[in-house]
Amino acid sequence: MSAPENCDLHTIVVLVENKSGVLARIAGLFSRRGFNIESLAVAPTDDERFSRITIVVDVSSTSIDQVVKQLDKLVNVLEIRELDPATSVERELLMVTVAAATPESRREIIDLVQIFDAQVLNVGFKELMVSVAGSPRRLDDFEALLGRYGIVEMQRTGKIALSELVKVDPTA
Amino acid sequence: MQLNGAQAVLKALEHEGVDTVFGMPGGAILPVYDPLIESSIRHILVRHEQGAGHMASGYAHATGRPGVAVVTSGPAATNMVTPLLDAYMDSIPMVCITGQVALPAIGTDAFQEADTTGITMSATKHNYLVTDVNDIPQIIHDAFHLATTGRPGPVLVDIPKDLVLPSAELEWYTPTGHDLPGYNPVMDGDPAAIAQAARMICEAERPVIYSGGGILRSRAAEVLLELAEMTGIPVVTTLMNRGGFPDDHELCLGMPGMHGNYTAVMAMQEADLLIALGSRFDDRVTGDRGSFAPDAKVIHVDIDPAELGKVRHAHVPIAGDAKSIIAGLNGAIRSLGGAEAQPDRTAWRTTLSGWQEKYPLTYEEHQPGERLKPQAVVEQLRDNTPDDTIVVAGVGQHQMWASQYWKFNHPYTWINSGGLGTMGYAVPAAIGAQVGQPDRMVWAVDGDGCFQMTCQELTTAALEKIPVKIAILNNSYLGMVRQWQELFYDERYSETHLDTLPDFKMMAESMGCVGFRVDSPEEVEATIQKANEVDDRPVVVDFRTLEDEKVYPMVPAGASNSELLVDPSQREG
Numbered sequence: 001m002s003a004p005e006n007c008d009l010h011t012i013v014v015l016v017e018n019k020s021g022v023l024a025r026i027a028g029l030f031s032r033r034g035f036n037i038e039s040l041a042v043a044p045t046d047d048e049r050f051s052r053i054t055i056v057v058d059v060s061s062t063s064i065d066q067v068v069k070q071l072d073k074l075v076n077v078l079e080i081r082e083l084d085p086a087t088s089v090e091r092e093l094l095m096v097t098v099a100a101a102t103p104e105s106r107r108e109i110i111d112l113v114q115i116f117d118a119q120v121l122n123v124g125f126k127e128l129m130v131s132v133a134g135s136p137r138r139l140d141d142f143e144a145l146l147g148r149y150g151i152v153e154m155q156r157t158g159k160i161a162l163s164e165l166v167k168v169d170p171t172a
Numbered sequence: 173m174q175l176n177g178a179q180a181v182l183k184a185l186e187h188e189g190v191d192t193v194f195g196m197p198g199g200a201i202l203p204v205y206d207p208l209i210e211s212s213i214r215h216i217l218v219r220h221e222q223g224a225g226h227m228a229s230g231y232a233h234a235t236g237r238p239g240v241a242v243v244t245s246g247p248a249a250t251n252m253v254t255p256l257l258d259a260y261m262d263s264i265p266m267v268c269i270t271g272q273v274a275l276p277a278i279g280t281d282a283f284q285e286a287d288t289t290g291i292t293m294s295a296t297k298h299n300y301l302v303t304d305v306n307d308i309p310q311i312i313h314d315a316f317h318l319a320t321t322g323r324p325g326p327v328l329v330d331i332p333k334d335l336v337l338p339s340a341e342l343e344w345y346t347p348t349g350h351d352l353p354g355y356n357p358v359m360d361g362d363p364a365a366i367a368q369a370a371r372m373i374c375e376a377e378r379p380v381i382y383s384g385g386g387i388l389r390s391r392a393a394e395v396l397l398e399l400a401e402m403t404g405i406p407v408v409t410t411l412m413n414r415g416g417f418p419d420d421h422e423l424c425l426g427m428p429g430m431h432g433n434y435t436a437v438m439a440m441q442e443a444d445l446l447i448a449l450g451s452r453f454d455d456r457v458t459g460d461r462g463s464f465a466p467d468a469k470v471i472h473v474d475i476d477p478a479e480l481g482k483v484r485h486a487h488v489p490i491a492g493d494a495k496s497i498i499a500g501l502n503g504a505i506r507s508l509g510g511a512e513a514q515p516d517r518t519a520w521r522t523t524l525s526g527w528q529e530k531y532p533l534t535y536e537e538h539q540p541g542e543r544l545k546p547q548a549v550v551e552q553l554r555d556n557t558p559d560d561t562i563v564v565a566g567v568g569q570h571q572m573w574a575s576q577y578w579k580f581n582h583p584y585t586w587i588n589s590g591g592l593g594t595m596g597y598a599v600p601a602a603i604g605a606q607v608g609q610p611d612r613m614v615w616a617v618d619g620d621g622c623f624q625m626t627c628q629e630l631t632t633a634a635l636e637k638i639p640v641k642i643a644i645l646n647n648s649y650l651g652m653v654r655q656w657q658e659l660f661y662d663e664r665y666s667e668t669h670l671d672t673l674p675d676f677k678m679m680a681e682s683m684g685c686v687g688f689r690v691d692s693p694e695e696v697e698a699t700i701q702k703a704n705e706v707d708d709r710p711v712v713v714d715f716r717t718l719e720d721e722k723v724y725p726m727v728p729a730g731a732s733n734s735e736l737l738v739d740p741s742q743r744e745g
Contacts, residue, residue: 017353
């Protein structure tokens with residue numbers, strides 16, 4: 001079973017100029033204003049002048065309104081969108097090395113890999129390295145299920161997200 | 173036109189209309205100082221880079237034009253951090269040019285290298301590290317635009333030495349626009365919100381206009397006066413807006429906050445509507461936030477959308493330029509009937525005038541044999557100087573007395589460090605103000621602690637024949653800290669006694685200034701007159717004031733504004 005969504009976590013997508021120091025400005029703003037970053041993913045957009053940063057912010061001690069307004073004051077920030085989890089498509093990538101010392105545990109892990117559409121990336125004599133992409137909640141489930149075998153090392157990318165597409169032609 | 177990088181820096185400054193820069197040369201900025209000899213720009217050579225920064229700030233305060241400081245890399249840039257943050261907190265337009273080690277040396281811990289853009293990131297509105305000589309004209313043009321538009325603030329441009337050497341050439345171009353795709357300050361307020369605010373104003377029974385520094389930054393004093401006079405609503409002027417509404421006006425309640433007068437503080441506490449115009453609910457104004465103005469609805473006008481709702485919920489938030497929004501508000505109120513549309517506020521006016529009568533600013537009379545009363549010195553300075561004298565203060569008791577007892581009747585006559593509270597601000601800021609307004613009289617009211625932080629700049633002023641006047645309210649203590657120790661630390665005076673050294677009169681004279689020392693009340697006025705007559709060099713007057721005088725009223729830190737301590741003579745029981 002999934003853990004309930006944490007409603008203190010908001011996802012904002014920030015379009016910034018692709019210049020050196022921009023990430024430092026954003027990180028500096030968050031630390032200076034006491035905002036907490038839960039996760040952060042950065043990559044250039046299709047237009048090389050700009051980058052898109054997806055930030056998951058913990059707003060338990062501050063208002064999302066302040067976070068957005070303060071970010072908007074940064075000269076290199078062009079656009080900020082807050083994504084509602086209900087109307088956005090979210091993806092995250094997880095890589096994990098899990099203990100698989102016995103044939104049984106190795107078999108069970110490979111079953112889980114199949115169920116979750118995950119991939120075995122690397123095989124060791126007593127460990128498996130696997131990866132899965134999907135919604136953050138699905139990754140949470142996968143991580144929880146692997147926990148009993150013993151997680152040796154794990155890395156998550158932090159989520160990226162886009163708005164859900166309109167299903168009905170509004171002009172029709 | 174082919175120029176080298178250094179020439180391009182100066183041409184770019186000239187193109188922005190810069191007439192004066194404050195600075196000091198050093199290794200990395202050295203190439204920029206060579207073509208300065210041929211430039212039309214006046215350079216004021218400071219004795220410490222912090223002085224250059226505060227001078228630029230004082231110049232900007234007094235003129236409304238951006239102040240410019242030019243210093244070298246490393247320690248010079250770090251010395252600039254305090255003035256930059258000071259200007260950032262008080263929204264002062266400033267551009268600072270710093271030298272940097274050559275591009276190939278960046279990151280190698282080179283001599284006098286500092287990560288200037290990293291260090292000043294949170295002390296500036298924006299900053300730049302120039303990496304291509306061809307960018308110099310555009311970046312300097314953008315820097316001035318950022319510093320002076322929207323919510324003004326300091327912008328720093330860090331230029332590596334190899335980009336300003338004679339070998340670094342570029343084809344000069346005059347930038348036609350800005351390369352700032354993410355910068356679009358909101359100027360005009362939402363008309364629907366303005367109309368709603370106008371209706372709320374016309375319904376309020378106990379309204380107060382809470383005017384802040386944004387009035388001065390947006391040059392909105394005239395429209396504010398019109399708003400107040402049309403509606404008859406009283407105005408409090410925060411520490412950053414003293415002079416933004418005339419003290420002599422019958423609707424002026426004066427300064428609110430921790431050392432505000434009783435009526436200004438209580439009017440806000442009891443108000444049913446706060447009309448916040450270019451003010452930001454600073455903790456020194458609100459006291460304990462939870463108990464601040466408990467019954468008030470809030471209309472909040474600010475050019476920085478992030479100020480709206482940051483501290484206090486606004487029922488009507490309006491982002492935009494104060495001048496344009498207040499003008500819009502005046503129009504909207506006029507269309508509702510203007511003065512005719514205002515409810516009967518006789519009871520509110522009676523309450524306010526009752527407080528004014530019962531709790532005026534006051535202090536005990538001078539007793540024979542005592543050192544001078546600092547408040548009396550401020551009053552005598554006020555009464556013996558022209559009406560439009562520019563007053564500059566440092567930070568502490570003297571600053572509060574100057575703000576309380578001066579009568580500010582014109583905008584841009586009061587300059588101080590409000591947000592950051594930078595001790596040592598007064599001397600260099602006063603020099604900058606005098607450079608910007610050479611025909612006006614400029615008096616700094618300073619403390620003995622503050623004075624000793626930046627007084628080396630008097631040498632600068634003496635050599636430049638800048639006739640700035642410094643009144644030191646010298647109580648031989650870090651007075652405000654002493655006041656807290658007396659009231660809240662059982663009179664245990666830990667490390668606040670500065671004693672009576674140095675001799676400020678002799679010190680001033682040794683720096684090329686005129687020096688006076690005043691011990692008795694009879695000498696005060698005559699000495700001020702003598703100081704006023706000096707017009708070719710700075711004057712320092714060492715007023716020996718009472719060491720245990722306290723600033724009242726006072727809201728103890730963390731207390732509710734309703735627990736304001738008035739002068740002991742006004743307390744009951």
